Amino acid sequence: DAGVTQSPTHLIKTRGQQVTLRCSPKSGHDTVSWYQQALGQGPQFIFQYYEEEERQRGNFPDRFSGHQFPNYSSELNVNALLLGDSALYLCASSLNTNNEQFFGPGTRLTVL
Amino acid sequence: AQSVSQHNHHVILSEAASLELGCNYSYGGTVNLFWYVQYPGQHLQLLLKYFSGDPLVKGIKGFEAEFIKSKFSFNLRKPSVQWSDTAEYFCAVSGGFQKLVFGTGTRLLVSP
Numbered sequence: 001d002a003g004v005t006q007s008p009t010h011l012i013k014t015r016g017q018q019v020t021l022r023c024s025p026k027s028g029h030d031t032v033s034w035y036q037q038a039l040g041q042g043p044q045f046i047f048q049y050y051e052e053e054e055r056q057r058g059n060f061p062d063r064f065s066g067h068q069f070p071n072y073s074s075e076l077n078v079n080a081l082l083l084g085d086s087a088l089y090l091c092a093s094s095l096n097t098n099n100e101q102f103f104g105p106g107t108r109l110t111v112l
Numbered sequence: 113a114q115s116v117s118q119h120n121h122h123v124i125l126s127e128a129a130s131l132e133l134g135c136n137y138s139y140g141g142t143v144n145l146f147w148y149v150q151y152p153g154q155h156l157q158l159l160l161k162y163f164s165g166d167p168l169v170k171g172i173k174g175f176e177a178e179f180i181k182s183k184f185s186f187n188l189r190k191p192s193v194q195w196s197d198t199a200e201y202f203c204a205v206s207g208g209f210q211k212l213v214f215g216t217g218t219r220l221l222v223s224p
Contacts, residue, residue, distance in 0.1 A: 104155060
């Protein structure tokens with residue numbers, strides 16, 4: 001049973017560029033959440049997708065957007081990258097009926 | 113707004129010592145409480161969770177936590193730590209099927 005997978009593992013971008021991160025949920029899960037973990041901090045909630053719609057959003061600007069596909073996989077897009085966007089981006093999946101979230105290994109984004 | 117406080121940022125213990133990590137939360141409604149662990153080089157893993165019922169919950173690897181509603185606390189305990197418990201520990205709270213709000217984490221170093 002595959003767990004949550006994310007791609008790519010690492011990514012280096014320059015300021016102003018755009019990036020897309022991908023996530024495949026654990027088998028059987030229908031809900032995907034995205035978190036940003038800055039160095040030395042706990043994960044911060046970005047948004048959550050269920051039934052291909054953004055269900056809840058954290059305190060992140062509109063430069064952060066996402067999508068969920070019919071197979072429940074998800075993408076996180078960040079436009080106009082800033083140095084401060086450098087972080088580990090975590091995807092977590094869960095069942096809509098149960099808030100136990102399973103995390104992927106993350107994508108390490110470095111913005112130069 | 114929900115918030116989580118972890119009072120111990122760094123903890124150093126010798127093997128076989130007892131562990132208690134503090135976690136206090138702020139939330140006005142019914143909460144779900146979690147402890148996650150991040151071993152070096154690995155992704156976040158769920159240690160234990162509290163949704164309802166018995167306030168003393170047992171998790172994997174001998175960890176347990178006690179939910180004390182009157183104190184808004186969910187402290188993590190282990191009677192005897194091992195070198196392999198060296199990791200970063202995160203407390204998180206959620207109000208139902210919603211986002212997880214994490215604390216800043218506690219880095220535990222267990223010396224052999």
